[in-house]
Amino acid sequence: MSGAGGDRRPGGRVRGAVVPEAEFRSYYGRPIIKAPVWTWEVPWYFFVGGLAGASASLGLGARLAGNDRLARNAWTVSAAGVTAGVPLLVSDLGRPERFPYMLRMFKVTSPLSVGSWILAAMGPAAAGAAVSDRLGIFPGLGRVAETVAGLLGPALATYTGTLVADTAVPVWHEAGRELPFVFAGSAAASAGAAAVLLTPPADAGPARRLAVTGAVLELGAAQAMERRLGELGEPYHQGPAGRLARLARVCTAAGAGLVALGGRRRAVAAAGSALLLAGSACERWAVYKAGFQSAADPKYVVGPQRRRIQD
Amino acid sequence: MTARMGFFTDTSICIGCKACEVACKEWNLVPEDGPLALTGDSYDNTGALGANTWRHVAFVEQRRDDDGLRWLMSSDVCKHCSSAACLEVCPTGALFRTEFSTVVVQPDICNGCGYCVPACPFGVIDRREDDGRAFKCTLCYDRLRDGLQPACATACPTDSIQFGELDELRQRAHERVATLHDAGVAEARLYLEDEADGVGGAGAFFLLLDEPEVYGLPPDPVSTTRDLPTLWRAAALAAGTLAVAVAASFLEGRR
Numbered sequence: 001m002s003g004a005g006g007d008r009r010p011g012g013r014v015r016g017a018v019v020p021e022a023e024f025r026s027y028y029g030r031p032i033i034k035a036p037v038w039t040w041e042v043p044w045y046f047f048v049g050g051l052a053g054a055s056a057s058l059g060l061g062a063r064l065a066g067n068d069r070l071a072r073n074a075w076t077v078s079a080a081g082v083t084a085g086v087p088l089l090v091s092d093l094g095r096p097e098r099f100p101y102m103l104r105m106f107k108v109t110s111p112l113s114v115g116s117w118i119l120a121a122m123g124p125a126a127a128g129a130a131v132s133d134r135l136g137i138f139p140g141l142g143r144v145a146e147t148v149a150g151l152l153g154p155a156l157a158t159y160t161g162t163l164v165a166d167t168a169v170p171v172w173h174e175a176g177r178e179l180p181f182v183f184a185g186s187a188a189a190s191a192g193a194a195a196v197l198l199t200p201p202a203d204a205g206p207a208r209r210l211a212v213t214g215a216v217l218e219l220g221a222a223q224a225m226e227r228r229l230g231e232l233g234e235p236y237h238q239g240p241a242g243r244l245a246r247l248a249r250v251c252t253a254a255g256a257g258l259v260a261l262g263g264r265r266r267a268v269a270a271a272g273s274a275l276l277l278a279g280s281a282c283e284r285w286a287v288y289k290a291g292f293q294s295a296a297d298p299k300y301v302v303g304p305q306r307r308r309i310q311d
Numbered sequence: 312m313t314a315r316m317g318f319f320t321d322t323s324i325c326i327g328c329k330a331c332e333v334a335c336k337e338w339n340l341v342p343e344d345g346p347l348a349l350t351g352d353s354y355d356n357t358g359a360l361g362a363n364t365w366r367h368v369a370f371v372e373q374r375r376d377d378d379g380l381r382w383l384m385s386s387d388v389c390k391h392c393s394s395a396a397c398l399e400v401c402p403t404g405a406l407f408r409t410e411f412s413t414v415v416v417q418p419d420i421c422n423g424c425g426y427c428v429p430a431c432p433f434g435v436i437d438r439r440e441d442d443g444r445a446f447k448c449t450l451c452y453d454r455l456r457d458g459l460q461p462a463c464a465t466a467c468p469t470d471s472i473q474f475g476e477l478d479e480l481r482q483r484a485h486e487r488v489a490t491l492h493d494a495g496v497a498e499a500r501l502y503l504e505d506e507a508d509g510v511g512g513a514g515a516f517f518l519l520l521d522e523p524e525v526y527g528l529p530p531d532p533v534s535t536t537r538d539l540p541t542l543w544r545a546a547a548l549a550a551g552t553l554a555v556a557v558a559a560s561f562l563e564g565r566r
Contacts, residue, residue, distance in 0.1 A: 027369060027527030028352040030359060033434040037425040057557040065561045094423020094443025101403040101422045108543075109536055112426050113402035154550035154557075162546040166400060167429040168535045176542040180549035188556050209560035217556065295429060302524045305531035 024306065026298040033168045035295040041092040043288035045085050046160045047281045049119070050187030051194060052081025053157030056126050058191050058210060060150025063143075070207060072133055073198040077191065078149065079130035082123040089119075111163040118155050125149035157187035164291060170232050170301060171294035172287070178228055181221035182287065186280040188214025189252060193259070193276035201264045208263040211276055215256035218283060219249065232300055235293035236286065244286035252279030315412040316455060317514035318464065318472060319480040320386055321487060322526075323499060325471040327354060327384035331366040334466030338451065341365060342439070359527065360387055362439040365448040366463050369526050385526045386463070386472055389414070389435045389448035390503055391514030396535035397427035397436050397447075405445075412477075413450040413514055421445055432510065432532040450514070477514060484518060496520070502528065509533030 026032075036042075059074035090099045102116040126149040132142025161183040165176030172179065192211025196204050222245070226233045235241045258272030294300050335341065344363040349356050353370035360367045371383035391413045398406040398414050405420035406427060416436070423443040427436045436447040451461035459465070464474035473480060481504050491499035502519050506512035509532050523530045 025522060025524045027371065027525065028350070030527055031434065032524070032527060032529050033432065034361075034428045034437055036429040037438045037440075054553060054557070057554060058560075061557050061561045092425075094425065094438050094445075095421070098403075098422030101405075101420060102424070104420070105402075105404045107399075107402060107404070109399035109539060110402045110426070111542075111546075112400065112424060116402060154553040155546075157553055158546045158549040161549065162542045163426075165542050165545075166535055166539060167426075168396065168432040168434075168532075169429050172429075173535065176538065177545045180546040181552065184549040184553040184556075188553055192560075206560040210557060213556045213560060217552070291429070298524070298527075301529050305529055306524070309531050 024299050024302045026302060029298065031296050032298045032301045033295050035292050036167070036169070037094075038288075039092055041088040043284045044281075045088040045092070046183065046284040046288070047186075047190065048081040048084045048088065049160060050157040050183055050280070050284070051190045052078045052085060052126060053122070053153040053155070054184075054187040054191030054210070054214070055081060055194065056122065056129075056146075056149040056153030056156075057151075058195055058207065059129065060146050060153075062206065063146055065206070067203055067206065069203045070195060070199050074191070074195050074207075075126065075130040075133050075146070077194045077198070078126040078153070082119065082126050085119065086123060111159055111166050115156075115159045115163060118152055118159060122149050122152040122156050125152070154184070158184050164287065167291075168301075169291045169295050170304065171229060171235050171290045174232055174304075175225045175229055178221050178225035179287070182218060182225055182283065185214050185217030185219070185221050186283045189218050189256070189276045190214070190280035193255065193273035193280070196259060196263065196269050197273040197277075201266055201269060204263070204269070208259050208269070211273070212256050212260045215252045215276060215279070218252055218280070222249070222283065232294070232304065234300075235290035239289070239293055241286050241290035241293050244282045244289055248279050248282035248286050250279075251275045251282060255279055313410050315477040315514065316450070316475065317391060317413075317477040317480060317516070318388060318450070318461070318474055319484050319516060319518070320388065321471050321473065321484070321518045322383065322385035323471075323487075323491060323496070323518055323520055324469045325368070325384040325386055326469055327368055327370055327382070328468060329356075329368045330466040330468060331386050331463035331472055332357065332364070332368060334462040335366045335448075338454070338462035339365065339449070341446075360389070360433075360435045360437075360447075362437040362442075362446040365389065365446075371521070371525055373521075373525075383520055383525065385517065385519065386467075387526065387528070388463070388515050389450070390433055390510065390516075391448075391450060392534060393506065393511030393513065394534040394537065395510075396430040396432065399534075399536040399539075400426045400430040402426065409452055409455075411450065411452075411455055413452065413455075415449045415452050416445055416447060418444055418446075430535045432529055432535060481516070484516065487518060491518075503532075509537065 055078035062071035107113040125145040128145040158180040161180035195207035255275030262268030421444040503513035503516040
C-alpha cells in the first residue's frame with residue numbers, strides 16, 4: 001500500500017533528513033493528542049513555585065539552626081515566590097474571575113486540585129512568616145506559619161512535576177517517575193542560589209550546600225529522565241526545548257561549580273547564583289517546551305502504542 | 312442511574328456527507344471554526360475534533376497497488392471513556408459523569424484551566440479561545456433527558472452513527488463485524504468496544520476498516536490517570552528528597 005492518507009510515509013520522514021525515521025502511519029501527519037493551551041505563565045509558575053517551596057524549607061531549617069539572617073532572606077524569597085505565583089496561575093486561566101473554583105473540591109486524581117490546596121495553605125503561611133519576621137509582630141504565629149510553610153514547601157516544589165506527567169503528552173507522561181526529582185533539584189538549586197545572592201558568605205553556608213546539592217540532583221534527574229524516555233526524549237535534543245535543555249545544563253553546572261569552589265567570595269557567589277537561577281528557569285522552560293513538541297508529532301503517540309500492541 | 316447510553320459508529324457505511332457535523336453544530340449552537348476551507352489533503356474541512364468541532368468526519372484517501380483508490384470515511388466524536396482522564400484531572404468538578412454514563416462539561420463551573428486538554432489521550436476536548444472555557448461533545452445530554460436521540464445520530468442518513476444502550480450496540484457491532492468478515496472484508500475491526508482496554512472501554516466505539524492511527528486515533532490508548540498512584544509516589548519521594556537535602560545542608564555546617 002502506498003499513497004497519501006493512512007500511508008506509512010506522512011510524518012514518518014522529516015523533509016531534508018538523510019535517514020528516514022521509523023515507519024508509522026497517521027492521519028496526514030496530524031497530531032493525535034492536543035498540545036496544552038497553557039502559556040508562558042505556567043513555566044514561570046513552576047519556577048517561582050519551586051523557588052518558594054524550597055526557600056520555605058530552607059527558612060525553617062535556618063530558623064531551627066539559629067541562623068536568623070539566612071532565615072529572614074529565605075522567608076523573603078519564599079513570600080515573594082508565592083506572591084508572584086498566584087497571579088501567574090490566575091492569568092493563565094481562560095476565566096480568571098473563576099479562580100476560586102479551584103477550591104470547589106479536593107480531588108486526589110487531579111494534581112492541579114491537590115496543588116491548588118497546597119498553594120492555598122502554603123502561600124499565606126509563607127507570606128505570614130515573612131511579614132512576622134520583618135515587622136517583628138506575632139512571633140508565635142510566625143513560628144507556626146514557618147512550620148506549616150516549611151513542611152509544605154517540598155510538596156509545592158514537586159507536585160508540578162506530577163501535574164505535567166499526568167497528561168497524555170508522551171515526553172511528560174513517560175517521565176513521571178523522574179520529573180518530580182528534576183523539579184525538586186531545580187527548586188533546591190534556585191532556592192539555595194537566591195539565598196546565597198542575598199546573604200553574606202559567613203551566614204550562607206547551608207544555602208551554598210543546598211544550591212550545589214540541588215544542582216547535582218537536577219542534572220542527575222534530567223539525565224535519568226532522558227535515559228528512561230529513550231527516543232521519546234527526542235524533543236530535549238531538538239528545537240526550542242533542545243536549546244533550553246542545553247542552556248539549563250551549562251548554566252546549572254557552571255553555577256554549581258562557581259558556588260562550590262568560590263562561594264565564600266561574594267562576587268563569585270553572586271555570579272554562580274545567577275547562573276543557577278537561570279539554569280533552573282531554563283530547565284522548567286525546557287520541560288514545558290518539550291511537551292509541545294512531543295504533542296505535535298503523532299509518531300510519539302503511535303510508535304510506543306503500536307509496539308505495545310505487537311509485544 | 313439509567314442504562315449506559317452510547318454511540319456505535321460503523322465507518323464501513325459512512326458516506327462522508329458531514330450531516331452529523333452540521334446537525335451537531337446547529338443543535339448545540341457550536342460556533343464556526345474559522346473560514347470554511349478544505350485541509351488540502353482530502354475532503355476533510357475541519358481537520359480534527361476541538362472546542363468547536365464535536366463531530367469530525369475524517370476522509371482518508373488511500374492509493375492501493377491492486378485496485379486503485381480507496382476512500383475511508385469516519386465520523387469521530389468524544390469517546391465518553393469509562394475511565395475518563397479529562398474528568399479525573401478536572402480540578403473544579405466542571406466535568407462530571409451523567410446518569411447515562413456520559414462525560415459532560417458544565418459551562419457554568421469550568422474556569423478554563425485547560426488541564427483536560429492535554430489529559431485526553433484522543434485529543435478531543437479543547438479550550439474555546441474567545442470564550443476561555445473547555446468544550447466537547449455532550450452526547451446531547453439535553454436531548455437524552457427528553458428521550459430524544461443525539462442530533463448527529465438523528466441526522467445520519469446511512470445509520471453509520473447508531474445511538475442506543477451500550478450493551479445492545481456492542482452486540483450489534485459484533486454481528487456487523489462477523490457479516491463483514493463473511494463478505495470478505497477481513498480488515499473490519501472494532502475499536503474501543505472492549506472493557507479490558509486502556510480506557511476501560513468507551514461509550515462511543517467504532518468499526519474501522521484500517522488501523523486506528525490511519526483515522527487519527529491512538530492505536531492503544533491508556534487513560535492518563537491509570538498510573539497516577541505511581542506518579543504520586545514519585546512526587547512524595549522527590550519531596551522527601553528535597554526535605555532531606557535541606558536538612559543535610561545544615562547538618563554539614565555543624566561539623
